[in-house]
Amino acid sequence: MNGEAAAAVHPAVDVVVGSDGRSTVYREFVGLKKEDLARYAADPYWVRLRLGLMAVFCVGWLGMLTGAVLIIVLAPKCPPCPTMEWWQSAVVYQVYPRSFQDTNDDGVGDLKGVQKHLEYFKNLSITAVWLNSIYPSANVDFGYDVTDHSNISPVYGTMEDFVNLVSNMHRQGLKLIMDFIPNHTSQNHTWFQESRRNALYRDFYIWHPGKELRNGTKAPPNNWLSVYGGSAWTYDDVRREYYFHQFLKEQPDLNLSNPEVIQRLDDVLKFWLEKGVDGFCIDSAAYLVESSSLSEDEPVSGETVSSDDYRALEHSLTRLQPETFELVTHWRELLDNFSESDGHSVSKFYPRLLVVESYATPNESVQFVGYEDRPGAHLATNMVLLQLTRDCRASCIHGLVKLWMDQAQASRMWSNWQLGNHDYSRVVTRFGDPTYVNALNMLQLMLPGSAFTYYGEEIGMHDVDVSWNEAQDYVGKRAGKELFMNYSRDPQRSPMQWSDEQFAGFTYAKSPWLPVAKDYYTINVQAQSAHGFGISNLDVYTELVRIRQEPSLKWGDFYQGYEDNIYFIIRQAPGYSGFLAAINFGVKASSVNFVTSSPLAGLIPKLATVVASTGNFKDLTRMKEYANGVEVKLSNVHLKPSEGVIFSLK
Numbered sequence: 001m002n003g004e005a006a007a008a009v010h011p012a013v014d015v016v017v018g019s020d021g022r023s024t025v026y027r028e029f030v031g032l033k034k035e036d037l038a039r040y041a042a043d044p045y046w047v048r049l050r051l052g053l054m055a056v057f058c059v060g061w062l063g064m065l066t067g068a069v070l071i072i073v074l075a076p077k078c079p080p081c082p083t084m085e086w087w088q089s090a091v092v093y094q095v096y097p098r099s100f101q102d103t104n105d106d107g108v109g110d111l112k113g114v115q116k117h118l119e120y121f122k123n124l125s126i127t128a129v130w131l132n133s134i135y136p137s138a139n140v141d142f143g144y145d146v147t148d149h150s151n152i153s154p155v156y157g158t159m160e161d162f163v164n165l166v167s168n169m170h171r172q173g174l175k176l177i178m179d180f181i182p183n184h185t186s187q188n189h190t191w192f193q194e195s196r197r198n199a200l201y202r203d204f205y206i207w208h209p210g211k212e213l214r215n216g217t218k219a220p221p222n223n224w225l226s227v228y229g230g231s232a233w234t235y236d237d238v239r240r241e242y243y244f245h246q247f248l249k250e251q252p253d254l255n256l257s258n259p260e261v262i263q264r265l266d267d268v269l270k271f272w273l274e275k276g277v278d279g280f281c282i283d284s285a286a287y288l289v290e291s292s293s294l295s296e297d298e299p300v301s302g303e304t305v306s307s308d309d310y311r312a313l314e315h316s317l318t319r320l321q322p323e324t325f326e327l328v329t330h331w332r333e334l335l336d337n338f339s340e341s342d343g344h345s346v347s348k349f350y351p352r353l354l355v356v357e358s359y360a361t362p363n364e365s366v367q368f369v370g371y372e373d374r375p376g377a378h379l380a381t382n383m384v385l386l387q388l389t390r391d392c393r394a395s396c397i398h399g400l401v402k403l404w405m406d407q408a409q410a411s412r413m414w415s416n417w418q419l420g421n422h423d424y425s426r427v428v429t430r431f432g433d434p435t436y437v438n439a440l441n442m443l444q445l446m447l448p449g450s451a452f453t454y455y456g457e458e459i460g461m462h463d464v465d466v467s468w469n470e471a472q473d474y475v476g477k478r479a480g481k482e483l484f485m486n487y488s489r490d491p492q493r494s495p496m497q498w499s500d501e502q503f504a505g506f507t508y509a510k511s512p513w514l515p516v517a518k519d520y521y522t523i524n525v526q527a528q529s530a531h532g533f534g535i536s537n538l539d540v541y542t543e544l545v546r547i548r549q550e551p552s553l554k555w556g557d558f559y560q561g562y563e564d565n566i567y568f569i570i571r572q573a574p575g576y577s578g579f580l581a582a583i584n585f586g587v588k589a590s591s592v593n594f595v596t597s598s599p600l601a602g603l604i605p606k607l608a609t610v611v612a613s614t615g616n617f618k619d620l621t622r623m624k625e626y627a628n629g630v631e632v633k634l635s636n637v638h639l640k641p642s643e644g645v646i647f648s649l650k
Contacts, residue, residue, distance in 0.1 A: 082555050087279070087353045087378060087450055088414060089554045090127035091545050092177065094454045096422045097134055097156055098142060099495045099514065102507035109495070109506070111157040115165045118172050120525070124458065125545045128175035128353075130281060132422055134162070138186040140250040140474050143179075144283065145186035149268040166276040175278035177353060182265045183284045184251040191264075192252050196238040203258045206244035208294050210235070218242075223297040224318055227287075228475060230308050232318070246287045246318065248474070256289050256327060266334055273338050279353025282331070282377070285368065286360055288324040291317035320364055325371035328356060332375050355379045362407035369413050379416045379450060386424050388440070390432035393585045394562040401447065401560055408449075415449030419457060426454070426492045429463040435642045438540040438614035439583045442644045445544040446569050446581040448558045455496055458541040459528055463491035464517045472514060490514055499526035535615030543612050547646065551576040563597050564590040566639055570604075572649070580608060582637055583644035594634040607631050608647035616642060 040046055101113025111134065121129060133143030136153045143153065152159050169176050185192055194201035210218040210233070220233035220242050226249075233242040234249040243252045254261050269280065282288075298313040305311050335352040356368045356377040365380035384400045392400070408415045419427040419440060428434050437460035445451055455461075466472075466488065468481045476488025485491075495512045497520040498505035503512050504520035517523065528536035547553060556573035565586025572578035584590055594604050610630045617623045618640070626632070626645050639645065 081551065084555065085351055085378075086127065086175070087351075089548065090450045091125065091445070091548065092128045092130050092450060092452045093121060093124070093126045094130045094132070094418075094421060094452055096132045096455060096493055099493050099506075100455060101496065101498070102509060102512070105507060105509045106155075107507050107509035107512045108155055110155070111152070111161040111165050115161075115168055118168060118174065121174055122172055124542055125549075126174065126453075128177050128278065129169065130177040130452070131179065133179045133181060133283075135181070138188045138250065140186070140248060142472075144181060145184075145188075145248070145251050146181050147186045147189050149181070149185075149265070150271045163275060170276065175353075176276070177279040177281060177355070178272060178277050179283050180269065180280040181283045182254065182256065182268075183287050184245065184247060184253045187250050187252055191254075196236060203255055204261055205252050206255050206290065206294075207239065207241045208233070208244070209240075210242045211295070221294050223313065224290075225298075225308065225310050225313055227310050228478075229306075229310055244290070246284070253287075253290070257292065257323065262327070262330070266331075269331065269334055270338070273335070273352065277352075278350075279355065280331075280335075281355040281357055281381075282328065283357050285324065285328065285356035285358055285377075285380075286319050286364075288327055289321045291321065293317065320360065320367070322371075325367045325376060328354075328368055328376040329371050329374040332377060336375075351378070353378050355381060357381050359383060362404045362413075366407060366411045366413055369411075379414060381418065381452075382416050383418070385417055385419050385427075385444065386421075388419065388427055389430050392431075393587075394565050394567040397443065397567050397585060398560060398562045405448075405558065405560075415447065416452065417444050417447050417449065418452035418454065419444055420454040420492065421452075422454070422493055423489055424492065426461060426463050427457065428460055429491075433642070434460055434462065435616060436585070437537045438616060439585065439642050439644045441537075441541050442544055442581060442583055442612075442614060442646070443567070443569075445541075445548055446553065446571070446579070446646065448553075448556075448571070451548075453541075454492075458538055459497065459525060460523055460537045461494070461497060462517065464494035464515055466490040466494075466515060470515055497524040499524050540612075540615050547579075547612055550579065552578050561597070563592045565641070566590050566592050566637075568592070568594070570649075578649035579611070580604070580634070580647045580649055581644065582639060582647075583614075584639040584641050587641055589638065589640045591636055591638040594637060596635075604634055605649055606634060608634050608649050610645055611648045612646040614642065614644040 095114060097111070097114065098109050100109040101116055102109050103112040103116060104110060114129065114131070133146070134152055134156045135143055135146045136148040136151050137143045138145050138147055152162050166176055191201055191204045195204045195207075208221040211221055213219050218235070220231050224232040224244070226232045226245060227247050232244055232246060234245060235242050245252050256262065272280075296317060298315060298317050301312055301314045303311045332354050335354050339351050354377045356379070358365050358368055358380040360368070360380070362382070362384070365382070367376070368380040369376045369378070382404050384404045387400060388397070404415065407413065427440055428437055431440065441457065466485070468484060471477050471484055471488060471490055473488045473490045476484040476490065479487045494514050495504060495506035495516050497517060500521045504516045504524055505526070506512055506516065521527075525538065527533060528538035552571045552573040554573075556571040556576070556578065559570040561568055565584050565588060566582055567585055568580060568582040570578065570580050580594065582592065582594070595601070595606055608631070610626050610628055610632060612628065613626050617626060624630070632647065634647070637645070
């Protein structure tokens with residue numbers, strides 16, 4: 001066979017001769033011809049094989065898809081997050097504006113001073129700022145004897161300053177709550193002055209000609225008393241009648257049974273809503289409406305106090321009247337209507353918040369948040385923790401919290417907590433020991449609901465000693481030099497402590513309106529923010545606010561208990577990590593076995609991870625034992641006085 005014939009028979013043949021002289025033949029695979037492929041494709045064997053493999057693939061694919069669906073459907077799922085309004089998990093920071101920051105060197109805080117520290121609020125993860133009264137005032141009660149409900153006191157700035165503040169707060173994601181003071185005005189208010197002479201304003205306030213005694217002299221129409229003591233009626237020489245005042249005689253009560261007065265106050269709310277205000281706190285809400293039976297006396301309480309003392313009477317005719325709760329529902333409706341109409345013009349509807357300063361028991365507060373099937377205030381201020389004193393330890397705290405929570409859970413009233421305010425001694429002073437600052441903040445911020453922080457609580461500010469010559473509060477000064485400190489509210493209103501500069505960085509004036517605490521050199525924001533300071537009160541507070549954003553702490557179930565000196569809280573939302581906060585409020589060390597002692601005995605794991613603490617452990621070993629991220633046996637948690645730890649329960 002010649003070469004051409006061989007190539008025809010064996011196309012693409014390579015012959016390789018090895019080193020041993022042997023030849024190896026390699027043939028290149030050139031595939032099947034089209035005719036051969038068509039023949040095999042039609043072969044029944046290969047048809048069945050192809051169909052079989054396709055069936056196996058389809059069944060396998062359907063099996064995997066079914067399995068995936070079953071896993072999705074049957075696997076445990078996190079329950080859906082409940083819908084919550086912005087205020088329900090909020091931390092609200094209360095600012096007493098006279099004492100927050102002075103920017104014009106007159107010794108008094110102002111609106112620009114609040115704006116100066118917006119970044120501070122953001123760093124604290126604050127939700128909203130609550131501004132105490134900034135209205136023009138005769139300053140007998142520093143803003144709470146209002147002379148104009150629709151303006152800004154020149155002491156604090158201008159309306160332009162206010163509008164800029166609101167705008168900048170909203171730009172930073174902060175909300176603004178204002179005081180709303182409908183119960184009374186200043187006696188210098190135009191309405192009151194007109195009410196003394198002008199028939200058009202005759203019924204804007206509560207007037208009575210009084211009763212004539214046997215000797216021919218006039219006397220008040222009844223025995224009603226002022227909150228600050230003495231008769232709640234003062235005779236006016238111009239009108240020649242008595243006017244009613246629940247508080248100071250310089251603060252006459254508005255007649256909130258008069259529809260025209262209500263309309264004027266409605267207009268006030270609308271005015272500030274149009275300025276961008278996000279909510280209001282109704283001042284002195286328990287006193288809004290009185291009985292119309294002005295000749296009827298209130299019953300004697302039986303307490304062993306002076307007959308002029310407010311506690312001498314039971315105030316069944318001057319507090320918590322049904323018309324008061326109806327009025328609150330009216331203002332709630334006004335805010336809701338504004339929010340709804342405003343929601344059509346903004347990207348997202350959000351409710352404007354209505355809070356009432358109730359100073360009422362939990363049982364009484366329920367009627368503020370809903371009355372006769374109508375919604376009232378979103379929040380009625382919860383004052384139970386204002387009773388915290390040096391004698392109130394773990395069992396006492398448990399009782400105070402239970403007092404509120406029993407009523408709140410039974411009535412679905414949303415909880416809120418505050419440790420202090422501008423009318424009460426600061427919690428550090430009441431508790432009597434500054435080492436408990438972090439423990440007290442941990443208590444408040446781990447409880448369910450909204451939290452109100454009074455300025456300076458985050459750094460451990462305490463009441464300040466004020467001399468008679470430095471005193472400003474008229475309520476205290478009217479008691480005289482010997483007794484003024486028993487009644488004065490000046491100590492808890494001292495200037496905010498920003499730095500170790502003169503006057504704590506509050507002002508560059510020659511002196512502030514009230515004295516600054518003597519220990520401001522160490523208790524101030526700048527020092528507690530500095531590297532190398534250690535774990536400061538401010539650090540702990542900031543971490544606690546951050547942790548509050550966890551699902552279990554926003555809407556989880558609440559349990560509490562105490563054993564010996566240790567008070568503890570358990571929060572758990574189904575499907576999410578729970579939390580256990582344990583705090584020693586006693587004066588000696590204690591240990592607790594949480595696995596067997598908690599109200600969830602049997603459900604608490606043996607091990608849990610530390611996520612936060614009070615940071616005041618005295619020795620390095622204990623600091624390491626309760627450092628963040630460390631796993632701890634819950635069968636033996638040992639805490640010394642003022643120490644607290646928060647554990648994550650996986």
